[in-house]
Amino acid sequence: MTRIAIIGGTGYAGGHIARAAADRGFEVISYSRRLPDAPQPGIEYRQADARDREAARAIVADADVAVVSVAPRGDMEGRVEGTVAQLADLAPEAGARLGVIGGAGSLLVAEGGPKVMDTDGFPPQILPEVREAERILERLRADDSALDWFYVSPAGGFGAFAPGEARGTYRTGGDVLLVDEAGESFISGADFGLAVVDEIERPAHRRRRFTVAY
Numbered sequence: 001m002t003r004i005a006i007i008g009g010t011g012y013a014g015g016h017i018a019r020a021a022a023d024r025g026f027e028v029i030s031y032s033r034r035l036p037d038a039p040q041p042g043i044e045y046r047q048a049d050a051r052d053r054e055a056a057r058a059i060v061a062d063a064d065v066a067v068v069s070v071a072p073r074g075d076m077e078g079r080v081e082g083t084v085a086q087l088a089d090l091a092p093e094a095g096a097r098l099g100v101i102g103g104a105g106s107l108l109v110a111e112g113g114p115k116v117m118d119t120d121g122f123p124p125q126i127l128p129e130v131r132e133a134e135r136i137l138e139r140l141r142a143d144d145s146a147l148d149w150f151y152v153s154p155a156g157g158f159g160a161f162a163p164g165e166a167r168g169t170y171r172t173g174g175d176v177l178l179v180d181e182a183g184e185s186f187i188s189g190a191d192f193g194l195a196v197v198d199e200i201e202r203p204a205h206r207r208r209r210f211t212v213a214y
């Protein structure tokens, strides 16, 4: 059975991916520095700081796919880039695929640009998080090892502030923000989890970024 490690499996995005993966019948191991107050059935929770090299080595050694869902904010601002780089260094030898959950800010608003983060009204307080997430993508794209990676940018309106409902549907795109007929870019937590688990079960974006929205 496929073993999935979710680094940040107690967080918003990681929690939805963990739930969807367990519901799909995968073996799911969540890693975080603090154990959850309300553990979910079908998910094994392990305490680890993914910045630690030996912890990172153990995570990829015990997984077919490791998904990093750690936000570069708060005490992790400036620290996720190195954490992902270390996992990317260790994953090929362990034979693990590496998935990274990034942000919508580096997507283009339309073919040819500009990027979402460079548009008027983009909240300046989240620029450090968005820029770090973009640097992670650039590093992955520059990787010339055998690393099997994917990087997911959720819809612009995705986040813990708007969990939404499970519709059981989603669309995927490449580097351009997806919007619906009303001009909204949104995906619920549950349907984002579904899309990531579909990518794990049937890889369609090897060494590529994709975006998920309705």
Ligand SMILES: NC(=O)c1ccc[n+]([C@@H]2O[C@H](COP(=O)([O-])OP(=O)(O)OC[C@H]3O[C@@H](n4cnc5c(N)ncnc54)[C@H](OP(=O)(O)O)[C@@H]3O)[C@@H](O)[C@H]2O)c1
Binding pocket: 007, 008, 009, 010, 011, 012, 013, 014, 031, 032, 033, 034, 035, 048, 049, 050, 051, 069, 070, 071, 072, 076, 101, 102, 103, 104, 105, 129, 133, 153, 154, 155, 156, 157, 158, 159, 160
């Ligand atoms: N619309 C958008 O573009 C959008 C919106 C939201 C999120 N995102 C992206 O989605 C990803 C996840 O964000 P989120 O909002 O789901 O974050 P979150 O809810 O804050 O969860 C972060 C998770 O990472 C864990 N974590 C933090 N540092 C860690 C470390 N050193 N070792 C192991 N685990 C660690 C946390 O647990 P502990 O603190 O206990 O370790 C927690 O489980 C980020 O890349 C974020 O940028 C994008």
